[in-house]
Amino acid sequence: MAAAAGTPAVPTTATVTTTAAGSGGSSASSSSPPVAIVTGGAQGIGRAISTQLLGAGYRVVVADIDAEAGADFLKTLTSKADRDRCTFIQTDVSKESQIKALIDGTVRAYGNRIDAIVNNAAIARATYGADPHTAAHDSSAAASDSKSANADAAPKPHPLETLSLETFNQYLAVNVTSVFLIAKYGLPYLKRSQPNGAPPTAGSPLSTSAIVNISSTRALQSEPFTEPYSTTKGAVLALTHSLAVSLGSERVRVNCVSPGWIDVSSLQKTSSAIKPAVLTATDHSQHPVGRVGVGSDISELVLFLCDGSKSGFITGQNFVVDGGMTKKMIYT
Numbered sequence: 001m002a003a004a005a006g007t008p009a010v011p012t013t014a015t016v017t018t019t020a021a022g023s024g025g026s027s028a029s030s031s032s033p034p035v036a037i038v039t040g041g042a043q044g045i046g047r048a049i050s051t052q053l054l055g056a057g058y059r060v061v062v063a064d065i066d067a068e069a070g071a072d073f074l075k076t077l078t079s080k081a082d083r084d085r086c087t088f089i090q091t092d093v094s095k096e097s098q099i100k101a102l103i104d105g106t107v108r109a110y111g112n113r114i115d116a117i118v119n120n121a122a123i124a125r126a127t128y129g130a131d132p133h134t135a136a137h138d139s140s141a142a143a144s145d146s147k148s149a150n151a152d153a154a155p156k157p158h159p160l161e162t163l164s165l166e167t168f169n170q171y172l173a174v175n176v177t178s179v180f181l182i183a184k185y186g187l188p189y190l191k192r193s194q195p196n197g198a199p200p201t202a203g204s205p206l207s208t209s210a211i212v213n214i215s216s217t218r219a220l221q222s223e224p225f226t227e228p229y230s231t232t233k234g235a236v237l238a239l240t241h242s243l244a245v246s247l248g249s250e251r252v253r254v255n256c257v258s259p260g261w262i263d264v265s266s267l268q269k270t271s272s273a274i275k276p277a278v279l280t281a282t283d284h285s286q287h288p289v290g291r292v293g294v295g296s297d298i299s300e301l302v303l304f305l306c307d308g309s310k311s312g313f314i315t316g317q318n319f320v321v322d323g324g325m326t327k328k329m330i331y332t
């Protein structure tokens with residue numbers, strides 16, 4: 001059973017017996033499938049990424065604060081091969097102890113290696129502390145909800161004068177500090193997934209391991225009163241190039257994907273109150289590519305960035321995936 005929120009993370013596997021578990025080698029082997037952790041991997045873009053990596057043969061640890069969503073995601077795995085290669089570990093990424101438990105649980109399940117970490121978990125609507133004056137703004141955000149299931153399309157507005165420090169810090173803890181902590185505690189295993197001593201080789205999946213951080217186009221542009229969310233997404237960009245330079249010699253590549261508007265309404269847990277998105281022709285046509293994004297627009301790129309045989313010469317970069325919206329000039 002999954003652990004309750006706030007308690008140490010406990011692995012929950014898709015099957016009673018984790019056939020992939022305990023493959024346990026101390027170094028990378030081309031015969032053992034690579035291991036990836038996806039935070040916030042049970043719903044939304046993270047769910048699309050977890051599914052994509054499983055489909056590509058990875059062993060995937062889905063780390064999410066929402067145990068119900070984790071169980072729900074495991075039920076979506078129709079193939080035994082996927083179920084055997086997937087483990088859910090309930091994790092609040094804002095808690096250092098739970099990140100340590102996540103890394104320990106991953107190693108217990110799949111051996112002494114981690115090939116890829118996807119830092120996807122984030123909040124766009126912190127609830128900590130009382131920001132009582134946000135009610136008026138919340139009504140506009142709620143209106144957006146009926147149109148788009150994803151919070152990033154309408155992060156909670158926090159009027160500056162009533163924004164509490166606790167709320168600001170909650171955004172930082174979930175969206176930024178977690179990325180630092182996962183890199184810190186995951187690094188020993190990211191390093192161990194590579195062949196000892198041999199120089200990096202073009203085309204070899206084992207030449208590099210990868211961290212992929214999910215930021216947002218809101219790191220680059222803003223709506224009013226979204227300072228906490230935008231700040232955290234900008235910090236993720238900076239943390240990406242900083243880690244990339246620091247960890248290059250360890251053969252760990254670190255890249256960032258910044259989504260624009262991605263409709264995640266079909267990627268939520270079954271019981272979720274989020275309604276299916278009702279997207280208008282205008283929603284789609286305002287994008288230069290003519291449509292709102294979907295989960296696979298992001299997950300395909302994440303898979304590419306995780307795979308050192310394909311993206312081994314790419315590190316420290318930010319990839320904007322927004323249907324061209326941030327390149328569109330608007331004077332109205």
Ligand SMILES: NC(=O)c1ccc[n+]([C@@H]2O[C@H](COP(=O)([O-])OP(=O)(O)OC[C@H]3O[C@@H](n4cnc5c(N)ncnc54)[C@H](O)[C@@H]3O)[C@@H](O)[C@H]2O)c1
Binds near residue numbers: 041046120124261
């Ligand atoms: N959907 C978009 O339009 C969009 C656009 C730009 C960026 N993003 C980014 O993409 C990522 C995913 O967004 P989404 O729209 O799929 O969100 P979502 O809300 O659909 O999914 C987020 C997942 O993260 C989990 N989560 C939340 N807090 C957590 C915590 N403390 N610890 C562990 N897990 C936690 C949730 O339970 C959920 O399963 C986020 O980083 C978000 O900022 C999304």
